[in-house]
Amino acid sequence: MRPFHYTRAGDVAEALRILSQDEGAALIAGGTDLVTLMRDGISGPSHLVDVNGLGLDEVRWLPGGGVRLGAMCRNAANDSRLRRAYPVLSEALRSGASPQIRNRASVGGNLLQQTRCTYFRLPEFACNRRNAGSGCSALQGDSHAQAIFGASSQCVAVHPSDFSVALQALDAVVLTEGTRGRRRIPVDQFFRLPGDTPQVTTELRRDELIVGVELPDSPFAARSHYVKFRERASYAFALVSAAVAVEVRSGTVRSARVALGGVAAKPWRSQAAEEALVGARLNEETIAAAGDAAARGAQPQRHNAYKVELVRRVVRQALSELG
Amino acid sequence: MDETTRESPPSRRAFLSRSLTAGAGLAALGGTGTATAAAPAVAAAAAVDPPETLPVSLTVNGRRRTLRTDPRTSLLDALREDLGLTGPKKGCNQGACGACTVLLDGTRILSCITFAVMFEGAEITTVEGLADGDRLHPVQRAFVEHDGFQCGFCTSGQITSAVGLLAENPRPSTAEIKELMSGNLCRCAAYPNIVAAVESAAEGRS
Numbered sequence A: 001m002r003p004f005h006y007t008r009a010g011d012v013a014e015a016l017r018i019l020s021q022d023e024g025a026a027l028i029a030g031g032t033d034l035v036t037l038m039r040d041g042i043s044g045p046s047h048l049v050d051v052n053g054l055g056l057d058e059v060r061w062l063p064g065g066g067v068r069l070g071a072m073c074r075n076a077a078n079d080s081r082l083r084r085a086y087p088v089l090s091e092a093l094r095s096g097a098s099p100q101i102r103n104r105a106s107v108g109g110n111l112l113q114q115t116r117c118t119y120f121r122l123p124e125f126a127c128n129r130r131n132a133g134s135g136c137s138a139l140q141g142d143s144h145a146q147a148i149f150g151a152s153s154q155c156v157a158v159h160p161s162d163f164s165v166a167l168q169a170l171d172a173v174v175l176t177e178g179t180r181g182r183r184r185i186p187v188d189q190f191f192r193l194p195g196d197t198p199q200v201t202t203e204l205r206r207d208e209l210i211v212g213v214e215l216p217d218s219p220f221a222a223r224s225h226y227v228k229f230r231e232r233a234s235y236a237f238a239l240v241s242a243a244v245a246v247e248v249r250s251g252t253v254r255s256a257r258v259a260l261g262g263v264a265a266k267p268w269r270s271q272a273a274e275e276a277l278v279g280a281r282l283n284e285e286t287i288a289a290a291g292d293a294a295a296r297g298a299q300p301q302r303h304n305a306y307k308v309e310l311v312r313r314v315v316r317q318a319l320s321e322l323g
Numbered sequence B: 001m002d003e004t005t006r007e008s009p010p011s012r013r014a015f016l017s018r019s020l021t022a023g024a025g026l027a028a029l030g031g032t033g034t035a036t037a038a039a040p041a042v043a044a045a046a047a048v049d050p051p052e053t054l055p056v057s058l059t060v061n062g063r064r065r066t067l068r069t070d071p072r073t074s075l076l077d078a079l080r081e082d083l084g085l086t087g088p089k090k091g092c093n094q095g096a097c098g099a100c101t102v103l104l105d106g107t108r109i110l111s112c113i114t115f116a117v118m119f120e121g122a123e124i125t126t127v128e129g130l131a132d133g134d135r136l137h138p139v140q141r142a143f144v145e146h147d148g149f150q151c152g153f154c155t156s157g158q159i160t161s162a163v164g165l166l167a168e169n170p171r172p173s174t175a176e177i178k179e180l181m182s183g184n185l186c187r188c189a190a191y192p193n194i195v196a197a198v199e200s201a202a203e204g205r206s
Helices: A012-021 A034-039 A080-085 A087-094 A107-112 A163-169 A271-277 A284-295 A306-321 B012-038 B075-082 B138-145 B155-168 B174-180 B191-205
Strands: A005-008 A025-028 A047-050 A059-061 A067-070 A173-178 A181-186 A208-215 A224-229 A240-249 A252-261 B054-060 B063-069 B101-104 B107-110 B123-125
Touching: A012 A025, A012 A047, A012 A173, A012 A208, A025 A034, A080 A087, A087 A163, A087 A224, A087 A240, A107 A163, A107 A208, A163 A224, A163 A240, A163 A252, A181 A208, A224 A306, A240 A306, A252 A271, A252 A284, A252 A306, A271 A284, A284 A306, B063 B075, B101 B155, B107 B155, B138 B155, B138 B191, B155 B174, B155 B191, B174 B191
Parallel strands: A005 A047, A025 A047, B054 B123
Antiparallel strands: A059 A067, A067 A208, A173 A181, A173 A208, A224 A240, A240 A252, B054 B063, B101 B107, B101 B123
């Protein structure tokens, strides 16, 4: 592992100062992703700034409705009010990684975790995301776990987070602080599709850090659900997952959110599926239509055509289990 | 008498430890070579000075310990190599197997994917710290009674993880035990007995 300097940041300002002055600096929170990337030579910061001492670990309910999760809340966040108000969020968190990892991994780090694409994580292969312009080994190689939406000729990797898929369904906002001030970035804009710059994965600037995420009060959040399909029952990344949230009044769907995981470089919102739901009764026929709509426009790679059918079924299951 | 004969015969652990260190050295050289050739993202960053060692003070199994460590040292390596606590095992060294599980302020974490220098002031418990003198911890006793192991390599991680689980959830169902122990792999597949041991420890406590 490349040697690095280590600083335990005392406050956000100190962390930002180091980030803006030292181009080789990176933040470390839980470290559950970064340490393996460093050990494998995928990431080589020359200066690690430990943000575990910054606080930022509160779950704060907002007076006007909604809740703010500090960036250093752990992925094991187990708050009964959160479970009731935003079931999809708790379910997504609980389905991620293992208890040991959830106890350590942070909310901010979850958003910033790197793709699990095999070729990204093995330096002997070409990868535009790791090394811009070097090529994409996944295009010729094993594409079974890769994207079916929003990919480019430069990169077909998917974002591995479950939590972010729930955030997408809840219209969450990422709160950042930087040397040039604070920003509120809707989660849909926070993540970037690969396009011609797959090495740039989020809107976060070099001199910014995530201080939290905010979940607005919404009419659909309380009736929400997360379904994750994976290669084994537990402790595996999603092949396809769905976060759904539905507001039903007088038997009719008034508003809905459908977000997919494991299919794109970002949590993928399916507005087509939402449109299939809104204005209809939440019955078998509507649910099937929403599943079909969610899969429409998919562009599978050589080895992942199965994901298209899986999207249909996972969305159907998630909506059916909403009750 | 030459130097070799003056030395006492090496213990099995010392011998293994030296061989592993030599192996790790070779692997590290190979790793660096590969990274330089294929990962300019790493190689292109500014060169850094040789690693400084930093002091870190933490409480391990109730004892205050201070060490100086290269910031790259994982918590697992610091426990095993610097403090001689070889209960936590280095299985995969990448957060996949759970053999390195320890308790941080009572909650279970993986010691292999975190740096020791980050644990200033923390309280760490390893499997060595669970028993009360000669009296086994109830979870340890349950693993013995239910034969919750075969080769034993993953056992210290399984037991420490189960202690963490019962702190998080004192009355888990069988399904919950399976799900919440899924971060601990057992290549001998002693899972049915491990689940039985955790169930019995949970019952004993409730």
